[in-house]
Structure formats: structure tokens, C-alpha cells
Amino acid sequence: MALQNVWHHRRVADGSAKACWICFKPSTSVLITPDNKDFFYLCTGHLSDRGFCLPDAGEAADAAARKKKDELDREIELVKKEYEEKQRLKREKRREKGKDKDKDKDKDTKKKNEDEDIEDEKTKDDKIKELSQSKDEAAVDLGPRIYTLNKNFYQMRVDKLRNAEIARRNRERMKNPSLFPSVPSGNPS
Incomplete structure (x- = not known):
């Protein structure tokens, strides 16, 4: 019944919070032993408490x-974003210069190109936002997973655990009729 002081951090579904x-607040984090003998629910705030456990x-x-x-x-994403923004501004300046020269030429093609560029920028921004959200969600789970x-x-x-085992043994003993003394069988004298 030796229980190792090694606990793995696991997450459960929100519906299974205990x-x-x-x-005693509802929690979805569980600390469990590697051999699955013992587990308990725990708030994530307690995991960072050095007085409770150490990673x-x-x-x-x-x-x-x-x-x-x-x-x-x-940081790399921010730098890329800044670079793309500068490139976009340069393209816009070029277009403005080109518009001054050729105002009457190809208005429709320029509008199409501008619309495509705007759509491309929007999709890039949406992708960056999605990536940052998914990284933030993943960052929550990136903490250490093994504690003592x-x-x-x-x-x-x-x-x-010891008290639970003793209680289980006592229940089994109480179910056994040979545990109790038998009624005397001889004549009283």
C-alpha cells in the first residue's frame, strides 16, 4: 500500500467538475498517482502554491x-505584423502616385487589386488572431504536469487511504458470522 509522492496533473471536462x-470550489483539475490508486480534484491556483506542492x-x-x-x-509575430503594415503603406503610396499619373487608365483593375489586397490583409489578421487565441488557450495547459x-x-x-482500507476490512468482518460469539450450548448449572 506504499503510495508514491508523485502526482500527475490532468484536466477533466467542465461537466465533470467536482x-x-x-x-471546495468546483474544479476541473485533478492530481492523480501514476498507478491510479489515488486522485483528488484541485484548483489550478493551489498548484502554484509552494506550500502545497512542488513541480x-x-x-x-x-x-x-x-x-x-x-x-x-x-515577438516574431509582432515584428512580422509591423513589417507587413509598412509594406502595405508603401504599396498604397505607390498606388497613389500611379493614380496621379494614370487616373483614367484601369480604374476597374486597380479597384479589384485593392479589394483583393484588403481581403488578404483581413484574412491574415483573422489568422493571426486565431493563432494568438489558440496559443493563449494552450498556455493555460503548458504548466508543469508532475508534482510532489x-x-x-x-x-x-x-x-x-489507510483509513478507507481499515473501514473496508471492518465492513467485511462484520458481514462474517463467525466473528460474533456463539450461543452457549450446555445446561446451566
Whole structure:
């Protein structure tokens, strides 16, 4: 019945949310042992509390590396966006110069080209927004996934399992009729 102090963080569906073990608020985060012997629901805020649990060192380093990479990706996206904006402004200036020269020529083709450029810019902006939203949603789950509980909280989980096992054994014993003494069979003297 040795329970290891290694807990994996898992998420459940919103409909399956249950009370947090600490604060009793509905939570979709679960800490579970690798062998599935014990689990409990927990708020994500408690996972960042150093007095409650500590992330695995390797997992914490991986999470930090992922966070840095995400920040760099965001910066790269911003730089790309700025560059595209500058290019768009340059194209508009060229078109204005071209319009002054050739006002009467190809008005319809220029309008079509402008409309296509505007649509392309809108789709690019929409894609960038979708990417940033999906990265923000993924960032919520990017934290460490393996934790070790503080010794006091770990002992509470071990005691709870031990008490549940003792209660189960006692229930089984109570169902067994040989546990109770038998009625005396001889004549009283």
C-alpha cells in the first residue's frame, strides 16, 4: 500500500467538475498517482502554491523553456505584423502616385487589386488572431504536469487511504458470522 509522492496533473471536462480538496470550489483539475490508486480534484491556483506542492524539476524547466519559446513566437509575430503594415503603406503610396499619373487608365483593375489586397490583409489578421487565441488557450495547459506534495498533505492522503482500507476490512468482518460469539450450548448449572 506504499503510495508514491508523485502526482500527475490532468484536466477533466467542465461537466465533470467536482469540489476542490482544499477550498471546495468546483474544479476541473485533478492530481492523480501514476498507478491510479489515488486522485483528488484541485484548483489550478493551489498548484502554484509552494506550500502545497512542488513541480518536478525537469517539468518546471520544460515549462520555462516552452514559455520562453511562446514569448519569442509572439515577438516574431509582432515584428512580422509591423513589417507587413509598412509594406502595405508603401504599396498604397505607390498606388497613389500611379493614380496621379494614370487616373483614367484601369480604374476597374486597380479597384479589384485593392479589394483583393484588403481581403488578404483581413484574412491574415483573422489568422493571426486565431493563432494568438489558440496559443493563449494552450498556455493555460503548458504548466508543469508532475508534482510532489508537501509532506503534510502527502501524509493526509496516505492516512485517508489507510483509513478507507481499515473501514473496508471492518465492513467485511462484520458481514462474517463467525466473528460474533456463539450461543452457549450446555445446561446451566
